[in-house]
Amino acid sequence: MAGLSIENVTKRFGETNALDKVSIQVADGEFLAVLGPSGCGKTTLLRMIAGFETVSGGRISIGGSDVSTPQMNVPPEKRRVGIVFQNYALWPHMSVAENIGYALKVAGVSRAEREARVKAALALVNMEQYGERRPANLSGGQRQRVALARCLVAEPSLVLFDEPLANLDVHLRASMEDEFADFHKRTGTTILYITHDQAEAMALADRIAVMDHGRLMQLATPRELYHEPANEMVASFISQGMVLPADVLTAEKKGECKVRVLGQELVVRCRPGEKPRRDARICCRASQIEAVKGKGDGFDGSVTRAVYRGGAARIEFEPDGAQQTCLHFDQPDPVSFAAGDRARLRLTSGWLIPAAGEGA
């Protein structure tokens, strides 16, 4: 077991930068998710760690020794990195046991030891009785378990997951998530998990690296990402956060400051050392918006849409004088808002997004 270090890694395809100076340190035994919309460069990152792509700049090292620099590239077969692919990539001409035992056979492990270790790996993923089956005769979840066992049997220093649940249906996803978490707990393997599904990343990972357009946006724990996004992209990407323009009125005191947003004065959480400034942005969540009865503190506007979702309705709201801004929140039953209604809302809390350039 060993950690993974990605330092200033850049990947150029012709003129475009698929990855731009990405640095991530993964601790030994950590479960780190890389999250981002499609095309953000996360798959390229995984392929570089595995050795299928070379780096254009920076370095990647596994367990303290360099594997990728612009000058040299340790070939994939020498890296001791396991991969679980989205489409499982099980070899159809081999049985389940042969698939799992492949790495050992290649390494020249004796037959008896091979059989014992394959058996142990099958047991680890609860597939003991399936050793003689053909991959074609397994369900999607079973195939993914075999793929997991296959990459574990060689005791890799690092396991890469490439959107392993994307091909499974919703129910299976939940149970496989549990299995992955459980598996990580038991083996303590260092895991890098690529996904575009934030719920999955939040449920599994110790820390999440959010990427966009080839850049690392923020690397933090799931809780911190949600409550203290480092920039507008993370704020709006995670759980559909709303980003609103605001003026900072007071300096930070005990992690809070006062801002004016949509004409309302509000105390929000913030980073230490924030000073009063104009043209700032705050992030607020649907749960931090509530309707105001009468003429209390808040702002007026009109309801543009109300979609009943069972037990509550999702209300979309446009404040007066801020036509570009769309707020949304849930109103539990009894739902009283309908499209076209006038209403008065107020924010209860929020997070002051740090000024650009202050880093992740």
Add this chain to the structure above:
Amino acid sequence: MSLVRKERQGQEMALTAGIVAIIVIFSLLPMARLLQEVVLPGGSFSLDVIRSGLVSNTTWVATWNTLCVGLGGTLFALVMGVAVAVLVSLSDVRHRQAFVLCFVTPLMIAPQVTALAWLQLFGPSSPMLNMLGMAPPIGTPNPLYSPEGIVLLLGIQYAPLVFLIVRAGLRKLPRELVEAAQSSGAGWFTVLRTVILPLMTPSIVGAAALTFVSCVGNFGIPAFLGIPANYLVLPTLIYQRLAGGGPAVLSEVAFLSVLIGVIAMVGIVLQDRISKRRDFRITSTSLPAAPYQLGAWRVPVELGMWALIAVILVLPLLGLILTSLVRGYGVTLSADTATLENYRFVVFEHAAASRAFLNSLYLSAAAAAFAVFAAIPLAYVIAWGKQRWIKALNLAVELPYALPGVVLAIASLLLFLKPMPITGIQIYNTVWIILYAYLARFLVLAVRPTVTGYFQLDRALEEAAQVAGAGLFTRMRTIIFPLIAPAAIAGGLLIFMTALCELTVSALLWSSGSETIGVVIFSFEQGGDSKYAAAVSAIMVATTFLLMLFASLFAKRLPDGVLPWRD
């Protein structure tokens, strides 16, 4: 309303009837007639023909020889075809397109032309060896007049076939299956040995079966190389028997041709067995794996590949051209002695040769045109039809081509030896019997690309026309024909190229006045006039190149994989 519906049903029935008629006339009838001759000679059940065939020693020798050169040629073609396919598909060699074009070209050249070209390279009269002063003394036999020579040429002729099939398989290999093995610690050669080649089993075995059938049924190469050495295989044995005995020996050669058919079928059945033994289905689709970096080996490998092209394509064609310029036997070729006299002779002077140019032109044009128009409705039913008998239909169309050409030629002979019933028309000993055999044999070459074309079309295009009220024939004419025509015409062009130099069928069916180019080349060579044979062959090779060029011009409008030489 019901009138309209009746008309619709009428059109569909007409389509079905037409297709059934084509299948019966060009596939079922000749095969049935052949079998009848073997087990029901003269109308009553008898095993005499089989018995007398089986006790004959010549039969056994020829069968053994057929198996030897068939297996040898297949093995050689497999090794070369698979190796080249792996290098072209999985490594970072450059100039792929040009290489594939050159490597596949031998497949486009008729086998007897290949044989003739190679013969000109060796032996005492080789103009090239004479120019270099390296020719063996006169009287030394040409080393290619041997079973080894036949195996070598069969391998070169059919390696492109193996290449095309395996390359198509490798293109579908998803990169994850390779990468999973790499990250399991397997080096490149281990991945090739344990993952890539095993996954290619269906392609490789399929290619082996097809090559075996082609080798076993090949007439041109063993005729040019085997007959002078008195090394007979079944097709050449049939030819000799028929040439010597005429229609009297028809029953006997019918048995021999069924024997070839059986050997070919065993090959196909074996292929089916092996492919089904394991699961090779690749279900996921993905990008192809990154090409293997040959590094320092890249230039040597590239040089080796082009050296291969020089040996299998450039040198033989050079030998062919040099021979066609020679003034006479024994005259050493030089700038002073080179002459175009041979070309003038075969084109303008030799009556049979000039007749043959026209005959072959008409025959292949007619076969191609008929096949294009028959293929469009046939492939329509095969690709889009829902009926259960469609699989059988496809098989029936494939059969006359899958079986060696000799089998079909003998079947045609049997069918038309006597005047046709009712009409009393006699087509035996005319050019029409060759046309019939060509139609039956080559139809599938147009049907295959057309079926591929249909699969790539969105059926909604036709359904939209149907909703708009167009009947079946109207849809065929206005919607389907314009969309599918390029694919069908490309198939027609393949037929034209194949039929133009065809020898196997016409060698058994020709008569004075209905010579084909293949027959003329063969007769010249048999009569010792290699220079004339070379001149005719050189003209044909040039024609083939021109046709390939012409077809490539509209390659963009064709479905992928229709033109075999386009990578």
